[in-house]
Amino acid sequence: MLKSAAQPFSKHYEVRMEMVEVFVLYYSRGGRTEKLARAIAEGAEGVEGVFAAVKRTDYATGVDFVDCSAVAFGSPNYFSYMAGPMKDFFDKSLGIRDRVTGKPAAAFTSGGGSSDSALQSLERMINSFRLEKAADGVVSVGEPSEADLGKCRAMGVALARAALKRAEEPKE
Secondary structure (H helix, E strand, C coil), rough: CCCCCCCCCHHHHHHHHHHHEEEEEEEECCCCCHHHHHHHHHHHHHCEEEEEEEEEHHCCCCCEEEEEEEEEEEEEEEECCCCCHHHHCCCCCCCCHHHHCCCEEEEEEECCCCCCCCHHHHHHHHHHHCECCCCCCCEEEECCCCHHHHHHHHHHHHHHHHHHHHHHHHCC
């Protein structure tokens, strides 16, 4: 049975509408980058009024990018660059760039060495899409350590707070 416009939405729906979303977009084959992504989501969800959505690039759409309040991008370091599926996501999202301008964003990477080149490539995309960097990037070497996961949780908190602050700003 459909509800008429005069009937209120369920309480669950009302609560969800008041929350902001931190979208954690990542690519991972071996699971290291995914562990970092989940730690960011954990940090974000520790902030009242925030929920996190975590998706691999092959399951994400431009709608996810447009609809979120803040975003974290994560990739393995492949040949000193972000993974191809992550770059493909950016390429396909070029047409919506104006709809995401100003969103808080951050980047994280994992790899076998200490190179930050993949992080730099992600942060160039953050600049190209005119997103607002909300936290320093995280580079994890090898299996994510507890320190790496702690930095990712802190990144999630920073993104959540930036998203809440942006949500409170008056709209034109």
